[in-house]
Amino acid sequence: MEIGAFKLEDFPDEIRQPHLFLTLRPWIDVGSVGTRSLNFLEQYLSSESLGRLEKPGNFYDFTRYRPQLRRVSGVRQVDLPNTTLRYAKGPGDHDFIFVHALEPHNQAETFIESLIELITRFKTSRYIQIGSMYGSSPHTRPLSVTGQATEKIVQDQLDGLMAIRPSRYEGPTSIIALLTEQLQSLDVDTLSMMVQLPPYIGLEEDRKGQETVLKLLDVLYKFSYDLSDVHRQGNMQYREIEKAVQADPQTQSMVQRLEEAYDANTASSSSGTSDLEESSLSPEVEQFLKDLEQTRGEDDTQRSGM
Secondary structure (H helix, E strand, C coil), rough: CEEECCECCCCCCCCCCCEEEEECCCCEEEHHHHHHHHHHHHCCCCCCEEEEEECCHHCCCCCCCCCCEEEEECCCEECCCEEEEEECCCCCCCCCEEEEEEECCHHHHHHHHHHHHHHHHCCCEEEEEEEEEEEECCCCCCCCCCCEEECCHHHHHHHHHHECCCCCCCCCCCHHHHHHHHHCCCCCCCEEEEEECCCCCCCCCCCCHCCCHHHHHHHHHHCCCCHHHHHHHHHHHHHHHHHHHHCCCCHHHHHHHHHHHHHHHHHHHCCCCHHHHHHCCCHHHHHHHHHHHHHHHHHHHHCCCC
């Protein structure tokens, strides 16, 4: 079965008003937070393969996303970079579709149109984008999350936890932002969760970020999964980060300024003031955050061309 540019495998006759989770590499998957979170959910829900792009070369430059060579029982096998789909039966009224998306180099509009066709064909009732980026969270505080939900009941839950703050980011973005915009015009509910990771570390797999996403999803979906192993690994990683920070005075100074900004923003959120500019930040910290935002934007632009 073909839906847009996707070729689907066998699947149940009915996928019940699914909620579709998407993570996008490499743009917003710092520390593999989105990828690891989807992998965890897929394993927990016993997901099965649903499909992939039929001709990924139409969308991807294989000199930028390299094919992978494997040997299976001594036989060479080449795996092409691709966007893959999985599905799982849900415990409630909704099933789940999981999309591991690679950002396209070519025919981006066709890529978006194919995702929209997939979403509408399966009568998807909610679209959830999860991921991570370098932000202004110090490793000494709970990681902050930006994003928002179009469903009031979901946003109210998140507001009650003070778990997700609206993003004020303006600047370079991914073509995938068009997907959210167009789905809202089609009356598909949307939810975004972007974990803000400490900007001075570069973990290949950030387990604290993964734990943050999975905890929020557990609040919304009542999965009741066991995160003890993820929690333990995250604590180990961040203890090592603390040791490295203590050995570097320059990084210590950055952490102190991030802590000041984080604490002021948390205080303003608790008092009902959402804008960081309205909290009592020193001019030096405000300038530091502006410089950090500019640097992140430049890094993201360079990374998108890798």
